[in-house]
Amino acid sequence: MTTADNLASESQRHSLRNVLPSGQARTGPDAGAILQKLGHAAFVWDVVADQIIWGDNTVLVFPGIPVESLASGAALAKLIEPAQAIRSAAVAGSSAAGGFYQIEYAVRISASAPLQWIEETGYCFASSDGRLSRVEGLVRVNNERHAHDEQLLRQAKHDPVTGELNRANLLASLAEAIEEAGRYRTSFAFMLIGIDHLARVNDSFGFDVADEVICEIARRIRARLRGGDVLGRFSGNKFGLILKNCSVEAMNVAADRFLLGIREEVVPTKSGPVSATASIGAVNVPRYARTVDEVINRAHEALDMAKVRRTGSSVSWRPNVEREAQRRVNIRVTDEIVTALNERRLMTAYEPVVHAASLKPAFYECLVRMKQDDGQFLLAPDIVPVAEKLGLIRLVDHRVLELAIAELAASPNVQLSLNISPDTTMDPDWWSSIESLMRAHPGVAERLIVEITETVAIQDVDDVRGFVSRLKNFGSRIAIDDFGAGYTSFRNLRKLGVDIVKIDGAFVQNIAQSADDRAFVQTLIDLARRLNIQTVAEWVQDEQAASMLRDWGCDYIQGRFIGLASTERPWTDNAQPVTSALG
Numbered sequence: 001m002t003t004a005d006n007l008a009s010e011s012q013r014h015s016l017r018n019v020l021p022s023g024q025a026r027t028g029p030d031a032g033a034i035l036q037k038l039g040h041a042a043f044v045w046d047v048v049a050d051q052i053i054w055g056d057n058t059v060l061v062f063p064g065i066p067v068e069s070l071a072s073g074a075a076l077a078k079l080i081e082p083a084q085a086i087r088s089a090a091v092a093g094s095s096a097a098g099g100f101y102q103i104e105y106a107v108r109i110s111a112s113a114p115l116q117w118i119e120e121t122g123y124c125f126a127s128s129d130g131r132l133s134r135v136e137g138l139v140r141v142n143n144e145r146h147a148h149d150e151q152l153l154r155q156a157k158h159d160p161v162t163g164e165l166n167r168a169n170l171l172a173s174l175a176e177a178i179e180e181a182g183r184y185r186t187s188f189a190f191m192l193i194g195i196d197h198l199a200r201v202n203d204s205f206g207f208d209v210a211d212e213v214i215c216e217i218a219r220r221i222r223a224r225l226r227g228g229d230v231l232g233r234f235s236g237n238k239f240g241l242i243l244k245n246c247s248v249e250a251m252n253v254a255a256d257r258f259l260l261g262i263r264e265e266v267v268p269t270k271s272g273p274v275s276a277t278a279s280i281g282a283v284n285v286p287r288y289a290r291t292v293d294e295v296i297n298r299a300h301e302a303l304d305m306a307k308v309r310r311t312g313s314s315v316s317w318r319p320n321v322e323r324e325a326q327r328r329v330n331i332r333v334t335d336e337i338v339t340a341l342n343e344r345r346l347m348t349a350y351e352p353v354v355h356a357a358s359l360k361p362a363f364y365e366c367l368v369r370m371k372q373d374d375g376q377f378l379l380a381p382d383i384v385p386v387a388e389k390l391g392l393i394r395l396v397d398h399r400v401l402e403l404a405i406a407e408l409a410a411s412p413n414v415q416l417s418l419n420i421s422p423d424t425t426m427d428p429d430w431w432s433s434i435e436s437l438m439r440a441h442p443g444v445a446e447r448l449i450v451e452i453t454e455t456v457a458i459q460d461v462d463d464v465r466g467f468v469s470r471l472k473n474f475g476s477r478i479a480i481d482d483f484g485a486g487y488t489s490f491r492n493l494r495k496l497g498v499d500i501v502k503i504d505g506a507f508v509q510n511i512a513q514s515a516d517d518r519a520f521v522q523t524l525i526d527l528a529r530r531l532n533i534q535t536v537a538e539w540v541q542d543e544q545a546a547s548m549l550r551d552w553g554c555d556y557i558q559g560r561f562i563g564l565a566s567t568e569r570p571w572t573d574n575a576q577p578v579t580s581a582l583g
Contacts, residue, residue, distance in 0.1 A: 170232025417449035505539025
């Protein structure tokens with residue numbers, strides 16, 4: 001490709017090589033018109049003398065810049081950002097490209113003006129001794145491409161709904177703030193601001209209205225920020241906020257300010273006004289957290305506490321001896337649960353449930369136990385809450401199901417019940433397991449009672465009814481556990497078609513002393529009997545309570561008076577722990 005092809009048209013090349021010392025180009029009107037139309041300015045740079053002579057269209061590219069600021073390579077370099085030597089470096093290296101070069105740089109016309117991006121194309125000429133002597137070229141404004149690049153960069157860094165930083169860049173800013181606080185021995189606050197009940201807005205008005213609410217809350221938060229503070233969208237309904245140079249006391253004041261700003265006015269949307277509140281979890285850094293993970297976890301913990309306390313409130317994270325001790329226990333128990341699952345050390349204990357009238361065994365409730373290295377057992381209250389919190393409960397429920405079905409298959413005269421967690425009721429893998437186990441062991445389904453807690457039963461009656469129906473199709477029975485704690489209506493019990501209700505032991509254990517508990521339990525038993533639903537009273541402590549329950553018509557009782565759970569099979573003469581898996 002020729003030099004003329006690289007630089008411009010033949011007329012443009014002619015204009016470059018015939019520039020008068022006065023700065024007026026000896027070009028025809030067509031060449032000048034073309035350059036002006038294209039927004040180009042031509043120049044000749046005498047490299048030896050460091051003098052640049054420009055054509056007529058220079059003002060199009062460098063509006064408002066004095067001629068003396070463009071008269072030499074050194075003067076022009078002072079205007080260039082960010083690398084002032086970019087032109088000299090390009091010219092010096094152009095011999096490798098046959099004398100041709102093309103570069104981009106920015107110039108700032110004034111201190112308050114935005115950057116003007118320039119594309120420069122040129123060709124270098126050498127003197128007879130081979131040294132660089134002259135450069136001829138064109139410059140033009142190229143702001144459009146850089147604006148497009150900046151837009152793409154912004155889209156990559158910012159949330160598309162709110163325009164605030166996205167999660168990745170918020171966390172990057174948090175890491176920088178932690179490093180800066182450590183270097184300069186300062187502190188800052190990190191807040192997680194969670195919009196309360198956003199799912200209700202989605203359900204009631206649609207996702208587009210929910211997005212309007214999110215954007216408006218982001219605007220209200222940003223309106224109350226100081227310079228240097230950082231706001232980003234952490235997740236669907238949460239914002240993360242970095243408040244620089246912020247003490248614990250100032251953090252609490254700021255949290256109240258943000259909450260007031262969010263709730264003081266309803267949010268106008270295309271579907272009408274929507275009332276919105278938010279809750280805040282805050283942590284001071286580095287006083288109470290020194291890594292990104294610690295900051296996020298503790299802000300989350302504080303936000304959860306705020307929502308439990310009252311929606312629309314804020315909580316600042318503080319060290320808590322009991323909480324830290326429980327966390328260490330949780331970590332230890334989690335590790336032990338996973339290891340026990342892998343090593344088949346999860347076992348079942350059996351607590352007898354007897355007929356209230358005869359005190360003869362009716363069935364046995366399977367309770368999970370975990371054998372430790374020292375031979376001691378962790379009980380269900382130590383295992384189940386941690387397993388539920390950390391997402392391990394479905395694995396535990398799978399194992400207990402296997403053990404229960406194995407025992408039912410080995411003991412044809414035994415009936416067993418097992419309690420499953422809320423997550424398991426909707427777990428397709430659990431359903432696959434129970435279906436395959438039922439087919440592999442005909443006859444066991446009729447001797448299995450599945451217990452679900454009352455809180456699960458009232459969360460979504462239609463979903464639970466489907467769960468109950470599938471189990472009853474196998475021939476199994478369904479019990480509602482801890483009945484009375486959640487005040488499920490008897491209409492829901494009839495709608496679900498449950499077979500048994502187990503009255504919450506908190507109402508049973510003191511019936512001998514409490515007239516209120518006696519009235520409550522007696523009423524439950526009477527209503528259940530009218531609906532042909534059998535009743536089990538839990539936590540029966542003594543003979544007096546057992547006698548009262550029998551007189552009221554309770555069908556079954558269990559508790560300390562009858563006997564606590566044992567890992568031995570109470571229905572065999574030579575009781576041994578059940579540890580084998582299904583064959």
